[in-house]
Amino acid sequence: MKNFHIHDMPDSSVLALSDLREKVNLSPGYQRPGGVWSPKKKQLFIDSLLNGYDIPRLYFHHLTGKWAEAEHEYSIIDGRQRLEAIWDFIDGKFALSDDFKFFDNDEYNAAGMTFSEIQEKYPRLLIKLHARSLSVAVVTADDIDFIEDMFSRLNEAVPLNAAEKRNAFGGPLPKIFKELASHKFFETKVPFSATRYRYYDVAAKLLVQESAKDIVDTKRSRLDDFVKSNKNKSADSFADLINRTVKILDKMSNIFSDKDILLKSTGMVVVYFVLFSRYPNLDVSRPKLLAFEEARRANREAFEKEELGVNFSWIEYDELAQSANDGAAIKERVEILSNYLIV
Secondary structure (H helix, E strand, O other): OEEEEEEEEEOOOOHHHHHHHHHHOOOOOOOOOOOOOHHHHHHHHHHHHOOOOOOOEEEEEOOOOOOOOOOOOOEEEOHHHHHHHHHHHHHOOOOOOOOOOOOOOOOOOOOOOOHHHHHHOHHHHHHHHHOOOOOOEEEOOOOOHHHHHHHHHHHHOOOOOOOHHOOOOOOOOOHHHHEEEEEEEHHHHOOOOOOOHHHHHHHHHHHHHHOOOOOOOHHHHHHHHHHOOOOOHHHHHHHHHHHHHHHHHHHHHHHHHOOOOHHHOOHHHHHHHHHHHOOOOOOOOOHHHHHHHHHHHHHHHHHHHHOOOOOOHHHHHHHHHOOOOOOHHHHHHHHHHHHHHHH
């Protein structure tokens, strides 16, 4: 049985939570990224606070003992988006919705107003907001695994995707995924967004491929096992793997253009990465890769018209793209592409 204790925060008013802002770590390793809520969702939340609707409980980890931090007293387990909505409203980053109504007093016509505008015209409304108390549970635990497990369980109501769950497993690899996801290749070359740990997920796939002797699948079960089975290893033990992976990403960054259409899917990123990893001396350039895409496009048209001279291995390449996480499919696509580049 893990040693943990849960108690209610004695003062959990909006004002008190605002005063705690600098003492709360919003980004512990297991936490989802911030800025997820849309302005509309933030407006609805502030509306709910002002009009007395019930607000789900927030959970803080009290950072004591070996988890103590000089700059933070707490880290957020559950409720990050709600805290950010409160603080963003106070900072004037968004206004109340245009259809806001204050139920207790319809003379307060604060629709569309920012925090500072309300402060000037309806200060009593802000007094009510500051006094609103939220339910905040403070958790003290001697095992970070318990906190990470608690995060996952609390978020089952709003299901975590595979990458978000993997990030909560603990161990050195989630942090390594995060570091790789900040590489310039992800920040400037890929055209898809980083929403919901997508870059982390791709980074995990690349590390798995680089760590394996042969080309392997990148399915969820393998990625999860990769993180769990290495949970007790030190970050230093991955130094060589990280260096190899970074060198390949550096090379890819020099070949692909910004927001490159060639990298439009995570499956293609994995194929190109494996190509560079397994064929380091192959002469690869962006014009050659574009030529391959154009040749396959023309080949598909010939196939659909039932013309002669169709390259059926290229048709197979297209079909294999539907199994982007299958090891055999990745291997076959890399071989077909490398054969084209060798000629």
